[in-house]
Amino acid sequence: MLSIAEKVLFAIAVMGSASLAYRGFSNVVKVIRRGTGEPLKVDLDRFFRALGQWIIMKPIWKTRTLADVFHVMIAWGFVFYFLVNLGDVLQGYFPVQFLGAGAVGVAYRFLADVFSVSVLVGMVWFLLRRFALGSRRQLVIRENVKVMEAARAGGITRDSVIVGVFILAHVGFRFLGETFTLAQERLHTGHGDPGQPFAHAVSGLWEGLDESALVVGQHVSWWLALGLILAFVPYFPYSKHFHLIMSGVNFLVKPDRPSLGALDPVDFEDEALEQIGVARIEDLPRKHLIDAYACIMCNRCQDACPAYVTGKELSPAALEVNKRYYLNLNLAALAAGEASAETMLDFALSESALWACTTCGACVDICPVGNEPMFDLLHLRRHQVLMESAFPQELQPAFRGMERNGNPWNRSAADRMAWAEGRSVPTIDENPDAELLWWVGCAPSYDPRAQRTAQALAKVMNAAGVRFAVLGGRESCTGDSARRAGNEYLFYERAQANIETLNEVAPKRIVTTCPHCLHTLGKEYAAMGGAYEVIHHTQLLAELAAAGKLDLPGGEASGAVTFHDPCYLGRHNGVVDEPREVLDALRLPVVEMPRHGTKSFCCGAGGAQMWKEEEPGAAAVNATRFDEAAATGAQTLAVGCPFCLTMMDDASKAAGEGMAVKDVVEIVAERLGDRA
Amino acid sequence: MNIAVCLKQTPDTETRVQIAGDGVSVLEDDVQWIINPYDEAAVEAALRLTEAHGGEVTVFSLGPPRVEKALREALAMGAHRAVRLHADAVPADPRVTARALTAALRDGGFDLILAGQQAVDDDQAQTPQRIAQALDFACVTNVEELTVEGGRGAARRVLEGVQEVSSFPLPAVLGVNLRLNEPRYPSFKGIMQAKRKPIDVIEAELAEPKLVVERLAYPPEKAAGRVFEGVEAVPEVVRLLHEEAKVI
């Protein structure tokens, strides 16, 4: 127990710390509330779901297993320490044993002992990792990426050291305090408390000290352990340790999106609409302001980012870091409602970085705290295109094409069915009873290479007796490229027109050739009044194969195949098994690339990159991915997306590897031979 | 500096032209209408000049109500006002068009009158010259670089083997080509503002046409391309290029 003087002093310290901390915390709340969008909704269901995510930290377990294990040792220990600190304060003020001497108390003290050591071990590993282990390189953000001076010049390192030393010292002194307590017990009873095995063992060091020395040791440790918390709390909202709370908040408020990358529509009918997209940090939706506070600066997103990995100026981690440092540096002014002096393009990322994103979604998928850096980029693009008309020049013809002729190639709408000439491809007017509406897509309609995919699918569906129809001249671009390039208005116009057509046709089910159409029609139109059941052609093929409708002859034993998961098929739509089932049905040996399934690496075409030059960097995304495919030794690289097809085909030709690049349906159609 | 831009609404260059039943006009049903790309470059040039020197850009177009879409697009790019010279149909005789435009432009006090050097639909390439002639202003066509300073303009043109820079006093009439600039893509802000800008409609003064279109017909089908394979085919290809295509 503390002396009266100590009790008074501690109470004063608590009040001092709380009043200092209050400013910081309330400013953070004010800043987040300045964010745009719907007020954050929370219900009990969500609360328990988020709590569960927060405690088991499910989103973490995707990469870096070693770090994750050490992290869990610290995190669970630290959470348990909320209880420990409460107990210690109570024991300081009152002559009680926290949770008593019974089984509960024994269990509590055992856990406290074990967690103390697990936190200490974990924290030592993390500090070693930051300064000594080889994996410290994961924590570096390359020089060509914009990082705010305050963060670059040791800011992140300093913060990490402060947090690390705080945790070590806080837990360390608490643990020491226990050893002094146990040593005192031993003086009185002749034995300590073997129920706290670690503290018990260490308390042996104090053999020979007299009681008064032990009491001093106990009190000093108590003060250091709890005093450090009081000293740290006001700094907490500025440090990355804040992720401890904000990750939970993030899980709590993250919207239930139809897919990980589905964007919210903008209501262009709204007369009052003036600001579209994001220019300044306070324009961000609340959720994406919280991202900045939840970010633990682990750079997992950066490692997964095809733009960063190939040397572009973009790092999604740097974006979150810069947001956070900007908020920290301008917290009071922003909380007071002032407009920020700089735009996000001034401090958070360069223009080249903004246009380097392929919208592959890997950053969103991998982030352990539920951040969505890709959304920030898309909001920024919206502003650049719609408010500033500032975007890479090469996108203009694609925009014009979508706007005027309903396809980004800007080819005549009258040529949409040219690929089908001489084939049995009925339009919905010719076959109104079709059970399946085939949304062919622009690339398969116009791109000479991708047309072969469409022709193959027509052949396979006809052979399997699928009663399908296409929209023919009534089909037009879904607007995915426009939307991902920030041209939300153009997307809106395209979506309105297509939804009108589709609602009139009212298809039972839609199959798409292209994963981008799959995503837009299946995941994004619903929010605008067009809800349809949409599948990808590889899903249809898997269905047909399972139903025995693909009468596949044995064929010659061909070589191994590796399947490149298109981002918008695997990660964005969760379709990873069906394409492989089809290859299995063909009895083709499938060899996987290291990055596959939902961890696939982008081909480089998404996010409207297809229509522009790649941003400057060290390597081309498609070449990087192709090398990975070639390294499997497979003879064929199978894809399921016309854009991937183009990118991989180009890379294959450039590499001269002689690896065949084919859509899955082309492989199926070849097997059918001339019988269909 | 106040600038007038004459623009024509033409079918998108990708449009499959369909000849109407009368045999002298094209069907307008499935046509995607755009600003004639040459005129779009003229709008862009006018906007850049007023952004640098101040003043306003007024766009003029002759035709039925459908041409207001093109005017709206120019307003979305940033033009300040728009005037539609009403006519039930766009005249086929460039003389009629030029005279109607001249009548509307004459008292506008414009320092510069810009137009595309030709329209992608009829390729007549007469409007700027005819307007300049009627107003007795200097006229330069095929302009691909343009500067204005101290009441004089300078235009650069690329000719066979040389580049020519000429200067002229304002006011003047210029016919511009596609190499002049990359027209801007209207921002959403621009599109919204354009919705609020009025378009003045005045009756066009239409003269009796002297030129009459007698007949429209589709061009002869191009013969299908021929594919040759292997080195052995080279002599044959050379012979055909020489004798049939007459290119070598």
Ligand code: SF4
């Ligand atoms: S969406 Fe993909 S390319 Fe864009 S920032 Fe995230 S990881 Fe990088």
Ligand code: SF4
């Ligand atoms: S955004 Fe997520 S993955 Fe990226 S650095 Fe921050 S916490 Fe790590």
